Amino acid sequence: MTRFLIIGAVLLSFNTLPFAAGPSQDLKASKPRAYINALRVDTPPVVDGHMDDEIWQKAPVAGDFVQDDPIAGAPMTERTEFRILYDNEALYIGFWCYDSEPNKIFARSLSRDNWPDEDDFIHFAIDPFLDRRNGYLFAFNANGSRFDAIINNNAYAGNSWDTIWNCRGSINNEGWFCEVKLPFDSLAFAPGNTTWGFNVDRTIRRKNEEGKWHTEGRHLSTSAVANAGEIRGLEGLNRVSKWEITPFVVGKYQHDHIGGDGKTMSDFGGDISYRLASNLNATLSLNTDFAETEVDTRQLNFTRFSLMYPEKRDFFLKDSGIFQFGAGYYKSAPMPSTPFFSRRIGLTHSGQPVQINLATKVSGRIGKYNIGMIGAMLDDYENLDGQNAFITRVSKNVLEQSSVGMISTMGDPNSEMDAYMLGTDFNYRTTRFLTDKTFRTSIYSMANYDDETDWNYAHGTSLSYPNEFIDAGLSYYQIDEDFKPKIGFTRRTGVRHYGTQLSIRPRTEKISWLRKYHLSYYNSLYTTLANQMESQKHSFYIPYLDFESGYSFSFEIEREFDRPDQDFTVSGGGKVPAGEYWWTDYNFDVDLPDAGLINGGFGYVIGHWYHGEKNTIYARVGFDPFKWLNTSVSYSHNGFELPDSEFDAQISSLNFRFNFTPDMGWSHLFQHDNISDSMGYNTRFFWEFKPGKKAYIVLRQNYG
Known part of the structure; x- marks a missing residue:
């Protein structure tokens, strides 16, 4: 335990340093940030994709997109414009994607949650906290198909998250056009902020051409909100719905073709959410059911280690970026052990579901702090009495794009043993290394206790230089033989790992x-x-x-x-x-x-x-x-x-x-x-x- 406490004390000391105490300093951009002023309206536009509401013509216009591919810095070959409106309920964004050959526009999908990279499409990122780290990613094509995802620490953090928003598109002889409505109830944001981070990317599929509204280098994705433009003039965004109640009713029929038996079942429950603040939410889930969750994709295993299947349940996916620990996953620095793997809750080791009688979650951001807490009460199954599981994650934004934090878990959903896990991490990121390059480093340490093996430890560090011409990295970690967090996932134990990566x-x-x-x-x-x-x-x-x-x-x-x-x-x-x-x-x-x-x-x-x-x-x-x-x-x-x-x-x-x-x-x-x-x-x-x-x-x- 001593090793963990020493590393944790060093990392947490960042909270007392001068750079963490004062107001967040804006990044000194390598070029002036593009910005657009939003226009407040009393009567919002009709979201139908036809762009014929007169109010659009009164809003300021932004455009001047430049290419990332194929020719960095050159103007895009087709003109793109957008305007932004807002009222007390929502943000409205209109996109004009002009095209000199509208008959060649690709619009082949209507699917929800599919990345539309086979079509002409727009994707944009919003940073409602203006913390230059976290936000939301949205994408759509001319059919109005929708894709949404979480941005965590300037990186795409998964697309299984869904929120409420509307999008409608149309195609005519000038190009394709789309209107987007983003209700403020669907986003967590910092109250009183009149400026949000914002960036837009357009893809013209037949030309394999891609460009951005604000770009500081083709190696920076749209998810890099530290290098985004801005929406300004968002005044009076304090009205959000406090309560949200989502009941559900489930009917099931199961039939055993071998035994010939069949049975009908029904159940009910629901989620109750209360907005503690515009950036902090509490959720209570009663008699949680995941019958609608997509089935897992089958995998074959040709190694001597276990496989990891992704989480697909909405309750655990919402605000999941707050619970991310360490550097995440990069080729040079894969996280070898995940301290919190939500599939441990409500699923046995063999993947069989266990009823969750009650689950609670508090998640959001307060000032510089990112907070996430989950508690779950599981039903009895087989010879095991109902168990409880608790997870707490707190991190603090420091420097310009970095964070320091701790995570803890308690309980073992699959046994009656006492089990605890503690972890601490520091993640550093800058896009100003050697003037305009990206550099990342991470250090983390974890300690795990259970009745059988007492205390065991894992720790590691990584360096990453992910840039256009050179992409390089180094990583190291060590995992004790019996380090196996009961609400986490560890693929390999009793090892030291050394990794390098170099790509020209x-x-x-x-x-x-x-x-x-x-x-x-x-x-x-x-x-x-x-x-x-x-x-x-x-x-x-x-x-x-x-x-x-x-x-x-x-x-x-x-x-x-x-x-x-x-x-x-x-x-x-x-x-x-x-x-x-x-x-x-x-x-x-x-x-x-x-x-x-x-x-x-x-x-x-x-x-x-x-x-x-x-x-x-x-x-x-x-x-x-x-x-x-x-x-x-x-x-x-x-x-x-x-x-x-x-x-x-x-x-x-x-x-x-x-x-x-x-x-x-x-x-x-x-x-x-x-x-x-x-x-x-x-x-x-x-x-x-x-x-x-x-x-x-x-x-x-x-x-x-």
Whole structure:
């Protein structure tokens, strides 16, 4: 425990330093920040995508977009303008995306929550706290399809989060146009702030052209709100709804095809939310049910370590960025252990659901502090009495783009043991390194206690230089043998890890058919705590090619070593004996253009694998013939030749969705693998009949 306390004391001392005590200093931008003044209105526009309300013509206009791709700094080849209005209820943004060839505009999707990169589209980021760190990301195409996501510490933090907003688009002989309504009730924001961070990005798909309203370098994404422009003049934003009550009623029918038994069940419950302040929310969920949650994508495991499945439940996804710990995930610095993994709550180790009788959450921001607390009461299951779980995360914004914080968890949803976890982290980020470059570093430490193993520890650090020409990084971490947080996820224990990354990415603007290429090297080395080499991987990309046509190609050579200390079995039944192994494989990968009627990619991997040989063929193909129909097929075949056996492992899926409107869809997912020799079918009808009010019809069936 001493190691943890020393590191924690050092990190928390940042709270007492002068730079953390005074008001936040605005970043000294490398170029003047673009800004637009919002116009307050008494009567808002009708959100229909036709832009014919007279009030739009009275609002200030912003535009002058410049390219990130293909020619950095050049004006975009098609004109883009936008205007912003607001009233007591919402923010209204109108976009005019002019196009000299409107018949070539791509608008092939109506799907909710799909990133519309196969179409012409707009995406914009809002930083309502003006903390230059956190915010929201929204995207849409000319059909008014909607995508929303969280921005945490200037990075995209996941798209499973949904909020209430409206978007309508249209196409005419001048281009495509869209109106957006963002209710203030849907966003957390700092009361009294008259200025919000804001940036807009437009993609013209047929030209593979992308540009921004405010750009300080093509290596900075729209999610980098530290380098965004501003919305000014937002006066009197203090009226928000205090209460929100969302009841639900669920009817279920389960049928056992083997036993012939069937049963009908019904249940009810709901969520009650109270806005403690415009930037702090409390939620109480009674008899929580997740029947509408999307089914997990099947995975095959060819390693000796467990797999991690993503969280998909709305209750845990909302404000999930506040609970993020450490540096997040980068190729040079993957988080080896997650102190809080919300799938531990309400799901057993095998993925079976456990009823959550009551769940509470308080999340938001107060001044420089980011606060998140979750408590959950679980029902009895099997021979285990109902358990409780508690999570607390507090971090403080320091410097210009950095933070320092702590996290704690209590409880074990899958046993009656006492269990505690404490963690502290410091994350530094600047986009002014060497004048205009991005630099990140992180340091963290965690301590875990349970009745069986007493105290165990994990700590690590990383450096990252993610820029346009050079992308490089270093990482190190150590995890004790029995460090296994009961509400977290740890894939590998009893190791020290060393990682490096170097990618050189020149642009080839003098070669008309080639946009850029990469020469990259990644490595990952694991030793035991006694410093004995346990495994290592070296990856060489020679090269990765990105063509002007939208195609891309990569050739990877991978050299790998592993020393399992006991036999293990992989998906498909193959057995790898304990021992020391070196092997090499070769990967050829092709990505198809997003602008094509058929998109996706395919590849082939051939080489050795432990004491045998392995080859893999994989493909994902999307086909969108109409905006109301989106389809995709994926397939992976892994063939193994071992001294004592030959076997293969296959997994495939078919996904198609009928989109009646942007607010109504019917999806179908078929999944099959030859390991379980079963076919899974999941269909879900979704209808948002009123903003924030949803109805679902879900059918799940397993054959085999």
